[in-house]
Structures are given as structure tokens and as C-alpha cells.
Amino acid sequence: MAGVVVQDVTKMFGQTVAVQDFSVEIKDGEFFTLLGPSGCGKTTLLRCIAGFAHVTKGKIFIGDRLVSSEDQRGFIPPEKRNLGMVFQTYAVWPHMNVFRNIAYPLKVKRFPERELRERVNIILHLVKLDKLEGRYPNELSGGQQQRVALGRALIMNPDVLLLDEPLSNLDAKLREEMRFELKELQNRIDVTIVYVTHDQSEAMAMSDRIVVMEQGRVHQIGTPSEIYKKPKNQFVASFIGKSNFLRAALLDVKDGILRLKIGSSGIIEVKWRGHMTGEEVILMVRQHNVEIFKKKRENTLPARVKLSTYLGDQFIYEIAVDRDTIRAQVHEEHHYSEGDEVYVRLRNPILFQ
Numbered sequence: 001m002a003g004v005v006v007q008d009v010t011k012m013f014g015q016t017v018a019v020q021d022f023s024v025e026i027k028d029g030e031f032f033t034l035l036g037p038s039g040c041g042k043t044t045l046l047r048c049i050a051g052f053a054h055v056t057k058g059k060i061f062i063g064d065r066l067v068s069s070e071d072q073r074g075f076i077p078p079e080k081r082n083l084g085m086v087f088q089t090y091a092v093w094p095h096m097n098v099f100r101n102i103a104y105p106l107k108v109k110r111f112p113e114r115e116l117r118e119r120v121n122i123i124l125h126l127v128k129l130d131k132l133e134g135r136y137p138n139e140l141s142g143g144q145q146q147r148v149a150l151g152r153a154l155i156m157n158p159d160v161l162l163l164d165e166p167l168s169n170l171d172a173k174l175r176e177e178m179r180f181e182l183k184e185l186q187n188r189i190d191v192t193i194v195y196v197t198h199d200q201s202e203a204m205a206m207s208d209r210i211v212v213m214e215q216g217r218v219h220q221i222g223t224p225s226e227i228y229k230k231p232k233n234q235f236v237a238s239f240i241g242k243s244n245f246l247r248a249a250l251l252d253v254k255d256g257i258l259r260l261k262i263g264s265s266g267i268i269e270v271k272w273r274g275h276m277t278g279e280e281v282i283l284m285v286r287q288h289n290v291e292i293f294k295k296k297r298e299n300t301l302p303a304r305v306k307l308s309t310y311l312g313d314q315f316i317y318e319i320a321v322d323r324d325t326i327r328a329q330v331h332e333e334h335h336y337s338e339g340d341e342v343y344v345r346l347r348n349p350i351l352f353q
């Protein structure tokens with residue numbers, strides 16, 4: 001096992017900045033996720049860590065070895081970094097059966113037959129393919145093929161496993177199952193995992209820590225709960241969880257209680273520890289924290305139900321609050337119809353300037 005240190009890394013492709021001034025310290029044995037929208041530089045950073053791309057600026061360490069730096073001296077090639085990698089398109093060899101696919105890296109290194117068989121058997125067991133070793137990829141499900149790719153990445157006992165959207169080709173149900181399998185796998189072997197995804201729920205479910213990134217830059221690094229509960233800015237708040245944003249006028253602050261006017265429709269009080277100044281703030285509230293009432297209650301805003309969607313165990317309501325529209329996620333017993341005049345309470349809001 002080894003940690004990975006990315007120190008002030010910038011990667012340019014001509015004039016395009018793919019990764020910019022990026023620093024992160026991934027701990028030994030950590031499940032660390034790069035999370036961000038398409039094109040934000042996740043794959044590029046992973047390729048720099050792997051050694052398939054050279055950094056334009058900065059340094060990368062794996063364990064205490066310097067593996068990449070801007071002057072290219074001492075650049076360590078991918079095959080000497082002791083990494084395993086699974087790409088988004090999990091290229092398993094179609095003409096090789098499961099056993100031979102997994103054994104391939106050992107074959108290339110000319111491992112003696114007996115040791116090769118022993119090692120592959122251990123990995124087959126680990127990725128739960130023991131009974132399928134003779135099958136060819138076209139005789140396997142997507143999830144099983146994914147496990148072949150994982151097995152092949154693990155066969156050389158890598159210190160670090162780099163996974164680039166490895167579940168994106170699977171259907172929703174299988175993707176969820178594989179999340180648990182990956183997490184469980186990491187508990188059984190000692191390996192640091194750097195995982196790439198643009199799927200926030202995947203990142204939340206598996207990671208020890210997450211970096212939320214945009215346009216090659218770091219927005220926030222933290223545990224899933226830190227990022228969910230204390231998003232640093234609006235971008236992070238909108239990327240993680242189901243959020244609503246409302247513009248509000250800041251009327252006054254007294255003893256840590258802010259009075260906010262939302263549109264022309266009403267005034268609410270919000271307890272807030274952070275410092276807020278100026279005339280306007282952005283109020284963020286998660287969908288499940290929007291409460292709906294038929295009659296006016298303390299600290300509520302008048303609103304109107306625009307749309308109601310039934311999801312089995314809950315309703316999602318679209319609600320007009322003055323000129324803004326927010327969404328509320330409510331459990332079945334409260335039922336409101338489209339056009340109903342209601343009152344909403346915004347629980348646990350987070351404020352941004």
C-alpha cells in the first residue's frame with residue numbers, strides 16, 4: 001500500500017488547462033474519489049498519477065517516491081509505479097477466457113506456471129469468479145466482465161488501484177451492487193483506491209474522502225458527511241444532494257438570528273453562525289428539508305403547489321415560492337394537489353453570500 005501526493009499539479013493540452021494548481025494528499029489505504037462534472041479533469045489527473053500523461057507543472061509522489069515532476073527528470077513510467085487500473089471501457093480481451101484475462105499481466109512477466117495458477121486462483125476467489133474461469137467475455141454479464149477487469153488490475157498486488165468510472169456501463173441495479181462489492185473488496189485487501197466518478201451518490205456511498213472539482217480545480221476536499229453538511233460554496237451544494245436555492249434579502253442580524261425576506265411573499269428567521277453581510281444572500285435548502293403545511297405556522301412562507309409527482313414511498317412537489325420554484329420531497333401521508341395554496345418551512349438552511 002502507498003498514499004498518493006499530488007502537489008500543485010497543472011496539466012495543459014496546448015492552450016486547454018485540464019488540471020490547474022491541484023493539490024491533494026491521498027492517505028495510505030484510503031478510498032478517495034475525484035468527483036466532478038464531465039470535462040473537469042478527472043481522467044487527466046488519474047492519467048498523470050498513472051504516468052500515461054506528463055504533468056506541465058507540479059509533482060506527484062506515490063508512497064515516498066517522486067514519480068512525476070515538471071522537469072521530467074526521474075519520471076517513473078507507468079509499469080514501474082506498481083498500480084492497477086480499470087478504465088471506463090473495461091477492455092477485457094474477447095478471445096481469452098476469464099482465467100487467461102486475469103493471468104495476462106503475469107504471463108507478460110513470464111511468471112512460472114505454478115505460481116501463476118496459484119495467484120490467479122486467489123484473485124478469482126477475491127472477485128468471485130472461481131466458477132467461471134473457463135468462460136469467455138461474451139458469456140458473462142456486464143458485472144462479471146467488470147470483475148474480470150478488476151481481477152486483472154489486482155493480479156500484480158498493486159499499491160494503488162486507479163478506477164475511472166468503472167461502473168458506468170452497468171445498469172442501475174448492478175451498479176449499486178458493485179458499489180458494495182468494491183467497498184467490501186477494499187476491506188479484504190490492502191490497497192489505496194483512487195476512484196473517478198461524476199455520480200455523487202456513488203461517491204457518497206463508497207468514499208472515505210471526496211474531492212469535488214470543476215474546470216480542473218479543487219472546490220472542496222472532505223468526508224462525504226463534511227461535504228454534504230458543510231458545502232463550501234454553491235457549486236458543491238448543488239453537486240451533492242438534492243438542493244434548492246432561493247435568493248433572499250438580508251434585513252437584519254441579531255444574536256445570530258438573521259431575518260430574511262424572500263421575494264415579496266414573506267419573512268423568515270434563520271439561525272446562522274457564519275458571518276453574513278450585504279443586502280442579499282443565497283439560501284440553500286435540501287428537498288427533504290422543505291416542510292409543507294395547509295395552514296400558516298411559525299416561520300413559514302406562503303407558496304403554491306405547481307406539480308406533484310408520486311414515487312411510491314414519497315411525493316416530489318414543485319412549489320412556487322414567490323417567483324422562485326423549489327422542490328420538496330415528502331412522505332406519502334401528506335397529500336397536496338396541484339394548485340393548492342400552502343405554507344412551507346425551510347429546515348436546516350445553509351447560507352451563501
Ligand SMILES: Nc1ncnc2c1ncn2[C@@H]1O[C@H](COP(=O)(O)OP(=O)(O)OP(=O)(O)O)[C@@H](O)[C@H]1O
Nearest residue numbers: 013016017018037038039040041042043044045198
Ligand atoms: N489529449 C487531449 N488533448 C486535448 N485536450 C484534452 C485531452 N484530454 C483531455 N482534454 C481536455 O481536458 C479537459 C479535461 O478532460 P478529462 O478527460 O480529464 O475530463 P473528465 O473529468 O474525465 O470528463 P468525463 O467525466 O467526461 O470523463 C477537457 O476539456 C478535455 O477536452
Ligand SMILES: [Mg+2]
Nearest residue numbers: 042043044164
Ligand atoms: Mg473521464
